[in-house]
Amino acid sequence: MKKILDWILKNEIEFAILVLILAIAAFLRLWRISEYMTFLGDEGRDAIVVKSLITKGHILFIGPVTSVGNMYLGPLYYYMMAPFLAIWRLDPVGPAVMVALIGIATVFLVYLCGRLFFSKEAGLFTASLYAVAPVVISYSRFSWNPNPMPFFALLTVLFLFWTLKTKNYLWLLGVGVSFAFVLQMHYLGALLIPLLAGGWIFLLWELIGKKRPLKKFFLFSLFSFLSFSILMSPLLIFDLNPNHKFLNFNAFKSFFVGAKLTGAVSATNLNFSFNLAKIYSTFGDLFVRFLVAKEEIWRFPLIILACFSLIGFGFLIFKKKKNNYGYFIILAWLVVGVLGLSFLKGEIFDHYFGVLNPLPYLIMGMILWVLWRTNSFLRTLAVFAFCFLLFINFKHSPLALEPNNQLGRTKSIVRQIIKSSDNKPINFALIAQNNYDDAYRYLLDIWGHNPVVIDDQHLDATITDQLFVVCEDQICKPLGYSKWEVASFSKEKGFAVIEDNLQFDGIKLFKLVHGKSV
Numbered sequence: 001m002k003k004i005l006d007w008i009l010k011n012e013i014e015f016a017i018l019v020l021i022l023a024i025a026a027f028l029r030l031w032r033i034s035e036y037m038t039f040l041g042d043e044g045r046d047a048i049v050v051k052s053l054i055t056k057g058h059i060l061f062i063g064p065v066t067s068v069g070n071m072y073l074g075p076l077y078y079y080m081m082a083p084f085l086a087i088w089r090l091d092p093v094g095p096a097v098m099v100a101l102i103g104i105a106t107v108f109l110v111y112l113c114g115r116l117f118f119s120k121e122a123g124l125f126t127a128s129l130y131a132v133a134p135v136v137i138s139y140s141r142f143s144w145n146p147n148p149m150p151f152f153a154l155l156t157v158l159f160l161f162w163t164l165k166t167k168n169y170l171w172l173l174g175v176g177v178s179f180a181f182v183l184q185m186h187y188l189g190a191l192l193i194p195l196l197a198g199g200w201i202f203l204l205w206e207l208i209g210k211k212r213p214l215k216k217f218f219l220f221s222l223f224s225f226l227s228f229s230i231l232m233s234p235l236l237i238f239d240l241n242p243n244h245k246f247l248n249f250n251a252f253k254s255f256f257v258g259a260k261l262t263g264a265v266s267a268t269n270l271n272f273s274f275n276l277a278k279i280y281s282t283f284g285d286l287f288v289r290f291l292v293a294k295e296e297i298w299r300f301p302l303i304i305l306a307c308f309s310l311i312g313f314g315f316l317i318f319k320k321k322k323n324n325y326g327y328f329i330i331l332a333w334l335v336v337g338v339l340g341l342s343f344l345k346g347e348i349f350d351h352y353f354g355v356l357n358p359l360p361y362l363i364m365g366m367i368l369w370v371l372w373r374t375n376s377f378l379r380t381l382a383v384f385a386f387c388f389l390l391f392i393n394f395k396h397s398p399l400a401l402e403p404n405n406q407l408g409r410t411k412s413i414v415r416q417i418i419k420s421s422d423n424k425p426i427n428f429a430l431i432a433q434n435n436y437d438d439a440y441r442y443l444l445d446i447w448g449h450n451p452v453v454i455d456d457q458h459l460d461a462t463i464t465d466q467l468f469v470v471c472e473d474q475i476c477k478p479l480g481y482s483k484w485e486v487a488s489f490s491k492e493k494g495f496a497v498i499e500d501n502l503q504f505d506g507i508k509l510f511k512l513v514h515g516k517s518v
């Protein structure tokens with residue numbers, strides 16, 4: 001603590017600017033978060049699982065399912081959610097606040113990386129741009145497992161940097177722990193493996209070259225691997241259960257041999273001629289999406305600027321024969337990440353860049369710092385470029401848009417269902433092309449009106465006298481609709497009729513009863 005206070009007293013201006021940056025980051029992530037947060041099927045699914053952990057003590061061995069189907073992440077994200085969901089008394093806002101706080105901490109880590117890798121100016125430039133980036137803000141304002149990935153990716157990289165810089169092998173334990181968190185946020189975190197392996201091999205090569213003892217290095221490497229393995233072990237325990245028949249292992253095997261799977265990322269694509277274009281596209285996307293809020297006009301200039309700056313900075317390091325571990329980590333991280341993403345089939349969504357998204361800010365921070373320290377003209381240019389980037393990002397800020405109010409609207413609909421049910425058993429169905437019903441079911445559950453699930457083996461016992469249908473599509477005619485809950489309700493106990501029909505900001509709520517009871 002004394003060292004921190006001493007640092008603050010010696011760097012009062014830098015500290016004040018950093019506090020201001022973090023305050024702005026906090027405001028942009030927490031202001032009216034309950035109104036802006038996403039709360040759909042995925043978020044409801046996660047809340048249902050974590051509620052069972054909190055209220056029933058269910059031990060979790062797997063986390064959210066991935067987009068490739070039958071492949072599950074580890075449960076760490078659910079355990080992260082649990083205290084916040086409990087503190088907020090099962091209100092879904094709690095986990096969203098958790099993600100926002102992690103997002104604020106990520107801004108600090110970006111600053112720390114920029115400062116350690118380059119300079120205090122680079123750190124402040126980097127943190128400022130990251131704090132106001134629209135895409136980053138959007139993914140810091142709701143609970144979803146990929147959202148904390150940049151934090152843990154940066155933490156992993158920092159531990160690797162400190163290991164290389166200080167030769168203190170205790171940092172290897174941090175690498176193992178933080179990397180386990182990265183992988184359990186999203187399996188694209190595996191793109192860090194070549195970087196971590198390369199750093200480990202480089203350190204070993206240095207130790208051998210300087211004829212240093214290796215026993216301590218290998219011992220802490222083993223401890224790092226064990227800490228990683230312990231955190232990943234719930235997935236193995238799950239797969240070893242005879243009832244699960246190695247579900248995750250088989251899904252991994254199918255993915256990497258290119259079997260036909262459902263989902264956004266179906267398999268890797270090893271056609272180099274195709275990926276040559278994909279590499280260029282992916283590299284440009286990384287900078288355009290995150291630095292300039294997806295303004296495509298800046299794609300080519302940013303690509304040229306990034307490439308020439310990285311090459312030029314590398315040349316200066318080589319010329320001065322300096323060991324800038326931060327620069328080489330950034331370069332390897334960028335090359336491996338872009339190449340890895342380019343081998344994915346299908347569209348590369350913004351959250352796939354979670355393991356890489358601090359990079360464009362760190363590179364731009366490096367560029368602005370070099371300009372800042374060169375001469376007065378280039379310093380003026382750096383200030384102009386910095387202000388221009390801030391302007392673009394503020395112009396596209398998600399807070400400039402009206403809040404989606406998904407949680408509030410869902411709560412209003414659920415309250416109306418409870419009111420209209422007269423405290424009698426209900427069935428429930430959602431008609432929506434791009435959503436499923438777990439968000440509604442979660443709120444109905446925590447408010448004591450869990451719908452009866454229609455069982456095809458016990459239709460008569462599980463079909464109630466009232467079915468509530470929420471319709472999120474523009475055109476919706478629930479009578480005669482083929483969805484299982486709606487069709488079964490009409491088939492088993494006579495034809496259904498609409499008893500009530502309400503609207504909530506364009507979403508329709510129907511109450512269906514059986515014709516014979518009207």
